[in-house]
Amino acid sequence: MDVLAEAVLAEASAEELAKLPVPAEYIAAHTRIEDIGIFGDAEDKDVRKALHVGPVPMPELAPDEVLVAVMASSVNYNTVWSATFEPLPTFAFLKSYGKMGRWEKRHDQPYHVLGSDAAGVIVRAGEGVRRWKVGDHVLASPIQVDDQEAVTHADGMLGEGQKAWGYETNFGGLAHYAIVRASQLIPKPAHLTWEEAASTPACAGTAYRMLVSDRGARMKQGDIVLIWGAAGGLGVHAVQLVQQGGGIAVGVVGSEDKAQALRDLGCDLVINRSELGIGDGDGTDPAQVIASGKKLGRIIRDAYGEDPHIVFEYVGQATFGISMFVVRRGGAVVTCGSTTGYQHQYDNRYLWMKLKRLIGSHAANLAEQWESNRLIDMGRIHPVLGAVYPLDAIGEAAREVQNNTHIGKTGVLCLAPKTGLGVTDRAKREEIGEDRINRLGVRSFV
Structure with a gap:
């Protein structure tokens, strides 16, 4: 040294x-x-x-x-x-x-x-x-x-x-x-x-822009937010931001150990997709996408009586069609990445006829970074x-x-x-x- x-x-x-x-x-x-x-x-x-x-x-x-x-x-x-x-x-x-x-x-x-x-x-x-x-x-x-x-x-x-x-x-x-x-x-x-x-910085700031910033989904109190990959670096910060903002965090993960980690984190509803066969395909089979979307939507409605207001999406190709299907009329899908592939396939009728919104988001500007860091400094998120x-x-x-x-x-x-x-x-x-x-x-x- x-x-x-x-x-x-x-x-x-x-x-x-x-x-x-x-x-x-x-x-x-x-x-x-x-x-x-x-x-x-x-x-x-x-x-x-x-x-x-x-x-x-x-x-x-x-x-x-x-x-x-x-x-x-x-x-x-x-x-x-x-x-x-x-x-x-x-x-x-x-x-x-x-x-x-x-x-x-x-x-x-x-x-x-x-x-x-x-x-x-x-x-x-x-x-x-x-x-x-x-x-x-x-x-x-x-x-x-x-x-x-x-x-x-x-x-x-x-x-x-x-x-x-x-x-x-x-x-x-x-x-x-x-x-x-x-x-x-x-x-x-x-x-x-x-x-x-x-x-x-990278994950907390990105999640802040996606959910809280006026350039993102503009989450409000009571919003149900579906978070794919909720036990990953982005997901764990998204869960905390939703809870701090008075929303309802619905986390989707792929294994029981990750599901338990989310429960320990205090996520409101945890869904282990590996047990339900949700999102197992490559996102290109419309029938499979709709079947998965209906199954996921039913779980959320059984718990809260309504569909999610926001879908926090970075998984990409494998889940994007489901995200577009399951978000409520007038709701928003906000995306910052595509770890499973960049070519997304979804039925555009759900976007246009149900007035849904698709928001592209990338990292965060410096002001947003400072705001998310302020929440960390205050001990609001960790x-x-x-x-x-x-x-x-x-x-x-x-x-x-x-x-x-x-x-x-x-x-x-x-x-x-x-x-x-x-x-x-x-x-x-x-x-x-x-x-x-x-x-x-x-x-x-x-």
Whole structure:
């Protein structure tokens, strides 16, 4: 470990950190351009074969960026996409981005440092950074925007320059250091550990925009919200946001252990689709879609007497037709992804004749990120970590997510040598309660 990282772990002052040299290289989880094509026609594209952990060169810092010593990160599904080189190798994104200018050219490398979540300590700040300083404890928003683009000032997610950090850009959070724009920074909640805090921005922010924001489904009190994949990273935050907003959370999962985890989380109604044969197909058989939709709708009506107002959808091809069928007249299907496939098939008559709404949503703008983080800081919603791995086991961590065997978020320790570090407000943590912050327990592989 380099001297700067050692000083961060020793909780050195900002003045001391500023005097120490930035290392010429650092340890990072990354993919390599020469690995494109290694899977061929293999049915199982095992991410462990494409994820490497080792030294990469330290890039130069742009004036509007900070260098963060990353204490912890987490796995998002885009790490799986990157490591399977699907739907496109991310090196194509980096090459295109690199043509835009001097600072962008840094990103076009034969390696790609992954990771769209990070919690850590600022150790350097560019000359143009005004609101943050060395020594600050921060989180990184998973979205990088172009603040010189006009539409960014209305909604950062609408700008052409908006990119998924650590997926469409290089130098992401699954590493000892990360390059982060100042316009991505979020204050770390002081009562959380590094790994807890690092698990929240991408999924909590995305769920907030989908459900709460006026750009999403605009959930109101009493709304019944059907949440697919409710025990995953997105789902566990959606469940909590629905409950905090006075709604009724109906969670759908694929196994009994996930169903029990949702019950422990306090989900209002838990449906184990594996016991009912719901969503087992690929979503292309209209008869199967309608049969599954009727079965699902009957369960919800038996419990609450009405159909769901909102469907929280990111599973994609396998469930989308069911979602469109089961949501009530005038209801909304809000979607942010397609883990089972991008080609969705549904009967358009249900959309147009029953005046349903289909809302596309992607991550969250910085204001939405701060709002969701505010709820976490207040102890209204909490991180839901299912497991924590060390950085050198990123392959195993990502494999869990690839196989959908994880519950909640899968955390990754980067510079932090063990779990439980990073809490700077013990009194607040005790007031909120350890049992509320970690309701499901965490499997540690560190």
